[in-house]
Amino acid sequence: MAAEVYNKLTMLRWASPVMLLLLAIPVGIGLLMVLLPAFGFMPAIGGYEFTLAHWRDLFGVPGIVRSILLSLLAGIVTPAIALAVVFLFMASASATGLDRWVRRFVSPLLAIPHAAAAFGLVFMIAPAGLLARLISPDLTGWDRPADLLIVNDSYGLAMIAGLVIKEIPFLLLVAITVLPQLNPAQRVSMARSLGYGPSVAWLKMVAPGLYPLMRLPLVAVIAFASANVDVALILGPTLPPTLSVRLLGWFGDPDLSMRFMAAAAALLQLGVSLLAVVSWLLGEKMVSKFYRLWVRSGNRLGGDSAIFFLGRTLLPAALVVIGGSMLALFLSSFSLSWRFPHALPASWTVQHWVDAIPGMGTPVFNTLIIAAVSTTIALVLVVGSLEFEQRSDRKQSSAMWLLYLPLLMPQVVFLFGMVVFAEFFYWQPNLWLVIFGHLLFVVPYVFLVLSEAYRRLDPHWSQLAAALGASPSKTFWRIRIPLLLAPALSAMAMGIAISASIFLPTQLLGAGRIATVTTEAIALASGGSRSTIATWALLQSLLPMLGFLVALFVPKILWRNRIGMQEG
Amino acid sequence: MGVREHILELQDVCITLNRQAIVEINRTIKAGEVLTVMGPSGSGKTSLLAYIAGFLGSAFQASGRIVIDGKDVSELPAEQRKAGLLFQDPMLFPHLSVGENLRFGIPQGDTNKQELVMCSLQEIGLAGYADRDPGTLSGGQAARVALMRLLLSRPRVVLLDEPFSKLDATLRSEIRLQVFERLRKAGLPTILVTHDAADAVAANGQVFQI
Numbered sequence: 113m114a115a116e117v118y119n120k121l122t123m124l125r126w127a128s129p130v131m132l133l134l135l136a137i138p139v140g141i142g143l144l145m146v147l148l149p150a151f152g153f154m155p156a157i158g159g160y161e162f163t164l165a166h167w168r169d170l171f172g173v174p175g176i177v178r179s180i181l182l183s184l185l186a187g188i189v190t191p192a193i194a195l196a197v198v199f200l201f202m203a204s205a206s207a208t209g210l211d212r213w214v215r216r217f218v219s220p221l222l223a224i225p226h227a228a229a230a231f232g233l234v235f236m237i238a239p240a241g242l243l244a245r246l247i248s249p250d251l252t253g254w255d256r257p258a259d260l261l262i263v264n265d266s267y268g269l270a271m272i273a274g275l276v277i278k279e280i281p282f283l284l285l286v287a288i289t290v291l292p293q294l295n296p297a298q299r300v301s302m303a304r305s306l307g308y309g310p311s312v313a314w315l316k317m318v319a320p321g322l323y324p325l326m327r328l329p330l331v332a333v334i335a336f337a338s339a340n341v342d343v344a345l346i347l348g349p350t351l352p353p354t355l356s357v358r359l360l361g362w363f364g365d366p367d368l369s370m371r372f373m374a375a376a377a378a379l380l381q382l383g384v385s386l387l388a389v390v391s392w393l394l395g396e397k398m399v400s401k402f403y404r405l406w407v408r409s410g411n412r413l414g415g416d417s418a419i420f421f422l423g424r425t426l427l428p429a430a431l432v433v434i435g436g437s438m439l440a441l442f443l444s445s446f447s448l449s450w451r452f453p454h455a456l457p458a459s460w461t462v463q464h465w466v467d468a469i470p471g472m473g474t475p476v477f478n479t480l481i482i483a484a485v486s487t488t489i490a491l492v493l494v495v496g497s498l499e500f501e502q503r504s505d506r507k508q509s510s511a512m513w514l515l516y517l518p519l520l521m522p523q524v525v526f527l528f529g530m531v532v533f534a535e536f537f538y539w540q541p542n543l544w545l546v547i548f549g550h551l552l553f554v555v556p557y558v559f560l561v562l563s564e565a566y567r568r569l570d571p572h573w574s575q576l577a578a579a580l581g582a583s584p585s586k587t588f589w590r591i592r593i594p595l596l597l598a599p600a601l602s603a604m605a606m607g608i609a610i611s612a613s614i615f616l617p618t619q620l621l622g623a624g625r626i627a628t629v630t631t632e633a634i635a636l637a638s639g640g641s642r643s644t645i646a647t648w649a650l651l652q653s654l655l656p657m658l659g660f661l662v663a664l665f666v667p668k669i670l671w672r673n674r675i676g677m678q679e680g
Numbered sequence: 681m682g683v684r685e686h687i688l689e690l691q692d693v694c695i696t697l698n699r700q701a702i703v704e705i706n707r708t709i710k711a712g713e714v715l716t717v718m719g720p721s722g723s724g725k726t727s728l729l730a731y732i733a734g735f736l737g738s739a740f741q742a743s744g745r746i747v748i749d750g751k752d753v754s755e756l757p758a759e760q761r762k763a764g765l766l767f768q769d770p771m772l773f774p775h776l777s778v779g780e781n782l783r784f785g786i787p788q789g790d791t792n793k794q795e796l797v798m799c800s801l802q803e804i805g806l807a808g809y810a811d812r813d814p815g816t817l818s819g820g821q822a823a824r825v826a827l828m829r830l831l832l833s834r835p836r837v838v839l840l841d842e843p844f845s846k847l848d849a850t851l852r853s854e855i856r857l858q859v860f861e862r863l864r865k866a867g868l869p870t871i872l873v874t875h876d877a878a879d880a881v882a883a884n885g886q887v888f889q890i
Contacts, residue, residue, distance in 0.1 A: 505738045572767055575735050578758035579765040580785030580833040587759075590784070594775040675815025676774025 124503065127496025128512075134493070135552055136514045142526025143382070145533045149375035156535050157368045166372040170380065173373075175352035180384055182268045182348075183355045187338025187388030188395075189272050191330050194279040197426045198287055199322075203314040204423025206296060214427065215288060219602065219663075221281040221434055223656035225613030227634050230274040230346040231649035232437025234263050235444055235642075237270070240452050242440040248453035257452050264350050271348040275337050277437075280430050283329065289564055290325040294318055309416030311423065316407045331389055332519040338388045339381055339522030342615040342630075346637050355381050356524050363528060364624070378528045385522040438653065444646035464643040471632070472651070479612050479628040479655060482543070486550040487607035490558045494603070498566040499592075502574070503584055515559055518552040527620045534621070541623035549617030554607045561606045565599035597670070601663035609656030629655065685711040686749055686836045688732075688869040693744035695727050695736070703728045703890060706744075709837075709869035714860065714883035717873045719890030725873040728890075729839045732871065733765060734758030748836050764835030764868075766843040766859075770826035772814035778825055779810030785833030800828045819847060823855050831866060838863055840872040844879060856882050 148154060152163035170176065205211045224232075236242050240257035248254045263270045296318045303313035344354045352358065359377035362370045444450070445464050447457030518526070527549065534545060573595060577587040593600070615630050624631070633648040640648075671677035688709045695703045702724035709715045717725050730736045732746055735758055746754045746761075753761045772781045782797045790796065801807050804824040814822060823843075830838065843859070844852045860883060863870050872883055880887050 571735075572771060573773070575730075575733065575758070576765055576767070576771055577784070578735075579733055579761075579763055579835075579839075580829065581759050581762065581787060582784070583759055584757075591773060595773075671775065674775055674813050676772075676813075677815075 124496050124500035127493055127500055131493040131497055131555060132511055132514045135555060136517055138530055138552060139517050139521055139526045141533050142529030145529035146375050146378045146525055149372055149532060150379045152372060157371055159372060166376045169373050170376045179352045179355040179358055183338050183384050184388055186268055186272050187334050187385060188391055190275040190279060190337035191333040193276050194283050197280055197430060198283045199319055200419060200423035201427035202287060203311040204420045206314055217431060218281050218285050220660050222285060223609040223660050224653045225630060226278050227342045227615060227630055228649040228653040229278050229434060229437060230343045231645055232441045233274045235440035236437045238263050242436060245453050245455045255453060263347055266349045268349050271344055274343045274347040277430050277434050279333050286326055286329045287322060294321045307412045309413045311419040312416045328516060334388050334392055335385050335520055335522050338385045339524050341524055342634055345634060355384060378525045381522055382525045441646045441650050444642055445650050464647045468647045475627045475629045475632045478626055482547050482550055483608045483611035486547050486554045486611050487604055489551060490554040490607050491604060493555060494559045494562055498563060499588060516556050519556050523616050527616055531620050541621060541625055543626060545621045546618050546626050549621040550611045553614055554610050557610045558603045558607045562599055562603040565596060569595060598667040601666055605659035605663035608659040612655045685867045686869055687711060688837045689747040691745040691747060695724060695731055695740055695742045697740050705888060711867040711869060712864040714870045714872055714885040716880040716883045716887045717871060718880060723890040725890060726841060729841055729873055733763045733839055734761050762836040764830040764833060764838045766826060766830060766840045768842050768846050770822035772822055772825055774815060778812045778814055781814060781825060782829050782832055785829050787834060796832060800832060804828050820851050820855060827859055838868045838870040842874050
């Protein structure tokens with residue numbers, strides 16, 4: 113039987129290897145191709161021999177140590193704060209009304225692009241931002257914007273804040289997805305019956321089981337935070353900027369010989385990100401020692417009310433900040449005159465949007481086409497490999513972690529190498545190269561969203577369909593796809609959101625020649641007017657938001673007469 | 681529905697898990713007969729059904745032959761075996777209407793599908809329910825639709841996996857009688873897996889204890 117059935121699965125059985133190779137090979141090549149120019153070898157621009165000269169140049173650059181430290185700091189502090197906020201929230205609010213309310217907002221918040229959230233934060237916390245306006249002049253006495261360096265501060269605190277508010281929804285979504293495996297309600301009730309306070313019970317009984325399941329996503333957060341470019345460009349320090357921003361600058365320098373130093377810096381960036389991960393893992397060992405002592409201490413109520421208070425304020429506060437940031441963008445994009453310290457614009461206009469329309473065509477078109485093509489390819493690959501897993505009754509392959517490779521490596525490093533590779537063969541930057549680059553990031557997120565739902569679908573449905581004589585493909589189209597429509601649409605929305613919001617793959621593989629809404633918005637960071645920036649940042653969040661609205665409402669409308677299809 | 685006599689033979693069937701035999705059975709079930717399989721949970725009752733239906737998990741190994749109407753089907757994929765299934769829950773496809781559920785199993789070649797659906801709904805006292813959402817049916821109604829869907833797919837054998845265990849006591853004996861009567865009338869060899877001794881009595885056939 114086996115042989116016969118597997119023959120029919122030939123097409124499907126390739127989905128998962130193709131997907132893994134598609135992701136792992138470019139990352140591998142990318143890393144390799146950074147290595148060569150970093151040591152002087154890159155014939156295309158005249159580097160024929162290996163040398164350490166570019167490393168000497170790199171370490172001779174003023175402020176390089178500070179740039180390294182900034183990247184390292186962001187890489188460690190961001191996940192630490194985001195994780196603490198998420199765990200405190202889950203400890204204090206699990207299975208409450210607040211919890212359900214917050215869950216509803218996780219995906220749409222996740223859909224807001226990093227750049228848009230960063231711009232929003234600027235409009236919120238800057239000296240002339242919404243926050244200062246709300247409390248001025250009554251509380252502050254300011255009747256003109258204070259001369260404070262709040263954004264672009266030299267320690268990168270604003271940048272870390274921007275990263276934290278975006279990573280909180282991500283970590284929360286990951287935690288919510290894996291939590292059911294742990295039977296949290298049962299563990300908490302057990303501990304409470306032994307006299308533990310509810311929040312302490314969660315932290316002592318559920319958190320230690322949850323943390324290991326989140327380690328991989330945390331490494332992704334570390335890799336992203338230590339090497340991010342878009343948030344750093346908008347909120348990060350300028351004198352000097354982070355290592356990633358500087359290396360991007362050298363990479364884009366018209367003087368091609370700067371490429372060598374940029375490659376060395378990329379390799380250094382990889383080292384810095386690795387160092388951040390290693391420090392995290394060492395820190396984890398230390399913290400877990402103390403944590404275990406606390407768990408074992410038998411202390412049942414100590415700190416319960418403090419945890420309760422912090423947990424229920426910090427995470428909602430972060431969500432309010434994101435919401436407020438979006439509001440600030442919205443107000444700015446429609447304001448005609450808005451003098452400090454007025455909380456609202458004195459007069460309104462749609463002129464900023466009207467002005468932006470002529471320039472929107474190409475970027476919006478590019479964004480949509482790249483998002484649509486990369487998400488479609490990703491869905492086909494992910495559904496194909498999950499369907500093969502189902503039909504062949506095989507366990508998840510141990511190679512599946514390779515899928516997350518593009519998220520675990522600093523983007524700027526392997527994308528850099530991919531560009532070098534393309535140049536090696538004199539490939540011109542083009543749309544397909546950009547789409548391919550997007551695929552590297554869209555596939556893992558689509559898989560993340562869809563795989564749990566796919567595997568958790570009751571196998572009885574397909575067995576029943578087969579017993580009724582339905583072929584595997586009839587079962588797939590008539591039963592499995594409709595039953596999984598909601599998660600499949602969520603996965604699609606996630607793919608579109610990721611594609612619409614990523615900056616580096618478009619910028620690097622398109623060599624700045626393929627404009628998307630995101631690249632345009634970020635290009636405005638230096639030099640655009642406030643209202644123009646706000647308009648583009650909102651436009652940037654609008655596209656992913658549309659995807660999530662479709663994912664939310666299409667199943668509701670389609671299944672309005674089907675009680676069994678409505679989610680609890 | 682044309683009544684054709686079917687026969688199911690389990691020839692030296694042996695299912696093993698981790699090199700340990702969990703089920704060994706050698707029986708013949710004639711048309712309209714019910715073989716009741718009883719045993720504690722985890723004893724491999726459901727694995728036996730899965731093996732016959734063609735869904736045995738890759739963790740298990742099986743040997744022996746499943747012969748339906750004189751033809752060895754052990755190597756056939758599930759959808760070609762024509763082994764109808766009923767589970768604990770009626771499992772009506774929640775995204776399809778009652779009528780579409782019934783239609784789903786009717787073999788491709790049939791031209792009078794619509795008529796068949798209407799007639800069978802009438803037969804189970806649910807005339808006019810074709811467009812209804814299966815989620816709005818009562819437990820008894822859903823159980824009858826599930827049985828009718830199975831019969832319309834013209835199975836050659838029927839496998840029942842504790843199909844009455846979730847029904848309440850009064851409904852249980854009523855549905856049980858209906859199911860056995862229809863399967864008997866349709867001349868289908870049936871295997872019933874259950875915990876409930878009353879099921880075995882009602883089935884009134886051979887009993888196999890694991």
